[in-house]
Amino acid sequence: MRSYRxxxxxxxxxxxxxxxWNLLIVRELMVRGPSRYTDLQAGLPGIATNLLAERLRTLxxxxxxxxxxxxxxxxxxxxxxxxxxxxxxxxxxxxxxWGAPLMVDGERGDEVRSRWFTFPAELFLTDTEPDKxxxxxxxxxxxxxxxxxxxxxxxxxxxGAAEDPxxxxxxxxxxxxxxxxxxxxxxxxxxxxxxxxxxxxxFERVQPGPAG
Amino acid sequence: MRSYRxxxxxxxxxxxxxxxWNLLIVRELMVRGPSRYTDLQAGLPGIATNLLAERLRTLxxxxxxxxxxxxxxxxxxxxxxxxxxxxxxxxxxxxxxWGAPLMVDGERGDEVRSRWFTFPAELFLTDTEPDKxxxxxxxxxxxxxxxxxxxxxxxxxxxGAAEDPxxxxxxxxxxxxxxxxxxxxxxxxxxxxxxxxxxxxxFERVQPGPAG
DNA sequence: CAGCATCCGCTTTGATACTG
DNA sequence: CAGTATCAAAGCGGATGCTG
Numbered sequence: 001m002r003s004y005r006x007x008x009x010x011x012x013x014x015x016x017x018x019x020x021w022n023l024l025i026v027r028e029l030m031v032r033g034p035s036r037y038t039d040l041q042a043g044l045p046g047i048a049t050n051l052l053a054e055r056l057r058t059l060x061x062x063x064x065x066x067x068x069x070x071x072x073x074x075x076x077x078x079x080x081x082x083x084x085x086x087x088x089x090x091x092x093x094x095x096x097x098w099g100a101p102l103m104v105d106g107e108r109g110d111e112v113r114s115r116w117f118t119f120p121a122e123l124f125l126t127d128t129e130p131d132k133x134x135x136x137x138x139x140x141x142x143x144x145x146x147x148x149x150x151x152x153x154x155x156x157x158x159x160g161a162a163e164d165p166x167x168x169x170x171x172x173x174x175x176x177x178x179x180x181x182x183x184x185x186x187x188x189x190x191x192x193x194x195x196x197x198x199x200x201x202x203f204e205r206v207q208p209g210p211a212g
Numbered sequence: 213m214r215s216y217r218x219x220x221x222x223x224x225x226x227x228x229x230x231x232x233w234n235l236l237i238v239r240e241l242m243v244r245g246p247s248r249y250t251d252l253q254a255g256l257p258g259i260a261t262n263l264l265a266e267r268l269r270t271l272x273x274x275x276x277x278x279x280x281x282x283x284x285x286x287x288x289x290x291x292x293x294x295x296x297x298x299x300x301x302x303x304x305x306x307x308x309x310w311g312a313p314l315m316v317d318g319e320r321g322d323e324v325r326s327r328w329f330t331f332p333a334e335l336f337l338t339d340t341e342p343d344k345x346x347x348x349x350x351x352x353x354x355x356x357x358x359x360x361x362x363x364x365x366x367x368x369x370x371x372g373a374a375e376d377p378x379x380x381x382x383x384x385x386x387x388x389x390x391x392x393x394x395x396x397x398x399x400x401x402x403x404x405x406x407x408x409x410x411x412x413x414x415f416e417r418v419q420p421g422p423a424g
Numbered sequence: 425c426a427g428c429a430t431c432c433g434c435t436t437t438g439a440t441a442c443t444g
Numbered sequence: 445c446a447g448t449a450t451c452a453a454a455g456c457g458g459a460t461g462c463t464g
Contacts, residue, residue, distance in 0.1 A: 001232075002435085002436095002456085002457090004258060005257075005258060005321070005322045005323060006236075006258070006322055006325075006328070007315070007319045007320075007322040007323065007385060008236075008239070008311075008325070008328035009308040009311035009314065009315055009328075010236065010304060010307045010308050010311055010331070011236060011239075011311070011328075012315060013307045013310050013311030013314065014235060014311075015314075016311075016314070018232070018235075019436095020230070020437075021437095023222065023226060023230075024216065024220075024223060024226070027220070027222050027223075036445075036446085037445065037447070038445060041446095045217075045218065046216060046217060046218070047438090048437070048439065048440090049439095049440095049447070049448090050437090050438085050439095050447085050448070050449080050450095051437070051438075052446095052447090053446080075445090076446090077445080077446065077447095087310060088310060090306040090309065090310070091310055093306075094302040094303040094305075094306045095221070095222045095225045095226070095303055096221040096222050096225070097221075097302065098225050098299055098300060098302070098303055099220075099221035099222055099224045099225030099226075100221045102224035102225065102227075102228070103219070103224060107219045108219075110217045110218055111217060111218050111219065112218075112219045113218075113220070116218070116219070116221075116223075119221065119222070120221055173219060213455090214437090214438090214454085214455095231455095232455085232456075248426075248427090249426065249427050250425085250426060253427095259457090260456070260457050260458065260459095261427085261428070261429090262428080262429065262430080262456095262457090263455095263456070263457080264427095265427070265428050265429080287426090287464095288426070288427095289426080289427070
């Protein structure tokens with residue numbers, strides 16, 4: 001992109017990451033970890049392949065990510081965030097926080113990758129009872145299951161199924177998000193197609209209290 | 213801009229504020245407060261007037277800002293952030309934090325508006341001695357003076373000269389920033405043209421300690 | 425003068441096809 | 445798998461003109 005040519009920290013940051021797709025590429029590398037080109041492409045529906053290639057090049061030059069040519073037998077190129085790139089976590093988090101209210105009106109034909117929900121899950125959920133034994137929530141929505149683990153005062157979310165979940169939640173993305181964050185009561189959510197198998201009290205465990 | 217069409221909070225946020233110039237328009241409204249069109253233009257060097265007009269329209273529709281037609285005799289339109297727009301403060305702050313390291317190599321011919329420095333000033337400075345009487349630092353660099361006030365554990369920065377400054381700092385933007393944030397010792401800064409009038413211990417008062 | 429709209433040349437993006 | 449090549453369409457920047 002063309003530089004803003006302004007001696008301002010925000011403008012200089014946008015000179016690097018303000019280009020279209022750039023922050024979503026960073027998002028993918030954050031929710032997937034080191035990734036191959038084709039996996040990035042799959043997680044960025046709508047991007048043109050020439051753009052992805054060009055953006056990866058410029059983000060590499062800017063020191064945000066780096067490529068690693070894995071040796072045989074893997075023989076694949078792997079893209080990963082540099083420490084400097086990982087420092088964008090705060091920017092991503094604030095962006096997700098601000099964008100979350102825009103999710104309430106549902107998918108409206110948008111593409112869905114359930115990994116994208118690991119970010120809001122970690123941001124909006126808390127372990128309200130740190131001293132109780134951990135709970136594991138498997139969420140089945142979108143393209144693949146994700147797992148939320150709460151224990152010891154921390155909440156961690158990742159892609160993939162759980163080994164021994166306390167409860168398995170399934171339904172449409174919008175409804176699942178509503179139920180998880182407590183915006184939707186379990187009764188309301190069930191009337192919108194939400195299903196669960198196991199102990200639903202695990203949801204309350206991670207929902208933020210009246211303090212926010 | 214064209215929507216990313218992804219059911220992801222970050223993508224939906226970028227659908228609203230990801231367009232070129234949008235976040236800098238928000239920056240201007242944050243550092244200037246409610247502003248007229250021409251003042252926005254002056255604070256956004258490089259923007260084409262048709263783009264500013266179009267962006268103001270779409271940001272208004274998105275609920276980020278609103279326009280107020282001041283009655284005669286002022287007879288000017290004033291643009292201001294809505295509460296929803298002010299919620300972008302966290303995004304701006306993280307962006308400035310991430311972009312700050314990109315400021316160390318100097319202005320390189322970029323445009324400068326000293327108001328832009330109020331953001332990093334509030335973010336990177338702290339009142340290290342909350343119980344002492346307040347200090348006021350007037351900073352003269354770029355196009356107009358800005359004032360930093362520290363007291364009671366808080367640091368506030370604003371555009372404009374100070375009434376009764378503890379110290380007046382002047383020099384090139386890069387050097388002033390370095391001296392303020394403690395990256396440059398006063399001796400080093402002076403050798404790069406920094407000048408001050410008054411009690412330089414006010415700088416130490418606001419510089420973050422070894423804890424960060 | 426404040427707040428735009430119009431026009432025009434250039435750059436960026438998006439879609440698709442193709443390749444080592 | 446990891447891109448490059450091509451080309452039409454959209455977006456941007458700069459200049460200028462218009463209106464209350």
